Amino acid sequence: MVSQYASEVQELVSANAIMVFSKSWCPYCKMAKSTLDKESVEHTDLELDQIETGEDIQRAIYELTNQRTVPAIFIGGKFVGGNSDLQMLKKNGELKNLIKAAFD
Template sequence: MSSAKVQKIINDNGVVVFSKSKCPYCNETKSTLRSLDTEFQILELDQMKDGSDIQDALQEITKQRTVPNIFINGKHIGGNSDLQKLSTSQLKGLLKEAGAM
């Protein structure tokens, strides 16, 4: 999958988490977002035929190869540790801007 297609997924969704189903950091990210009643798009790369291509495209876009790879309102947040560093009020503000709350 090309970087342009991945960028379109990011642009078309308020909150996107590129994840792997068995990754504990991904699960923590999804749990955090669910606890705030967030609407978000999850792409489980390990369950997708073109998952490694998407991961390659994400590396081109963000310079980050690891998952989770989180975007809110088109802005790259980073990984789980970056999400967890945000205060609840900061995170809620970002999610409201994205129309995900």
């Protein structure tokens, strides 16, 4: 059974072309958001350390993706991973295509 918070995560991912679940103090989160900023794309960030249900949402992300850490990045409704995954997508040229597809 999908938890209430997993449903919330799925709704956020569906409603936003690029969704980043983050923590405000996390250097990897900052790097990922900076990479997206440099691509000049709109992204929605949810700082889990700044909301009451942050831990619940992080557990739900794990339920859905098997990833415990942040950032947890979704592009076009698909989980792409964390910062290192995002940097690899950028390096191999796939990031632009994923972004384009997310906004089409």
